[in-house]
Amino acid sequence: MSEEKPQRKIIHVDMDAFYASVEQLDNPELRGKPVAVGGSETRGVVSAASYEARKFGVRSALSGVLAKKYCPDLIFVRPRFDRYKEVSNKIRQIFHEFTDLVEPLSLDEAYLDVTQNKKGNPSASLIAKEIRERILAETGLTASAGISVNKFVxxxxSDVNKPNGQKTIGPDEVESFLEQLPIKKFYGVGKVTTERMYQLGIFTGADLKAQSLEFLEKHFGKSGTYYYYAVRGIHNSEVKPERTTKSVAAEHTFNENLSSEIYMQEQLQAIAEQLAKRLKRYELAGKTVTLKIKYSDFTLQTRSKTLPYFISDKGLILETATELLYQERMKDSVRLLGISLSNLNNEERKTVVVQLRFEF
Incomplete structure (x- = not known):
């Protein structure tokens, strides 16, 4: 792997508490109050939380019951994905006024390569500032941004000066910035990996940088190679404007393990319905149905079937998933079921990226 660092200018724009902020924008009565999108006091999980709710420890993926315990005044709001997509499209239109090299990661964040840009502005920091000002003026929402030489940094x-701020890490600052960074803040280092690194005496970027490639590969496999180069500011992945969705999925973890296929089939109906709604939202269909089964001992099994035609209808998805369910006997009770659809009807496009060098 080459250690030559391409001098690109990459902006990562991340909307601030996007779903919750949209709800507060549309409903003035929610402004300044702790809001959770999704979940409820009795069931479900939180999809997003306002900054007022985050002060109490409410975060996405937290159960509604626990969120309410942390914040008794928490207001639960049903998600409105059509509305979030509408606002997201407005924001992406703003991005494309500056560059066509836009890689959306989700409805609320994206990478932009502004090495060459439509404004002819050599300053990526000023471009990020102008984009954030435009977003606020045209949507009423705030965004944060990170600016550096690659997507990783x-x-x-973009998380350093949240909310409603930005941070630029210039080419000469990258390695020192990463050396001082707590390991838990490295993108791609999750909670489990963080604990493993702590056990190995790795607490900061400097600790990580002190390890040899062989050591990291021994303890983290292929990810070790990624960590070795990332902490040195080497991350050459290009911004891919036509980032294509490979699959769409829905799943459910049960409060009590299921041992009867009949009960499992009932659960598959709700999962298939949820999946069909997501496919409709993204205007997608697919040929390959995969049934995901997680047993009580946490072992995972998948069963797949590829059809000769594209489907997105709940009935056809359920029919195929049910066939896969009865394909062979369960080896144990089941704690999670999921259905995914892949081999989708969206086409991949290739984009040629031309890189030039400018002063940061």
């Missing part, structure tokens, strides 16, 4: 930087 830009994404980390």
């Amino acid at each position: 830009a994404k980390i930087a």
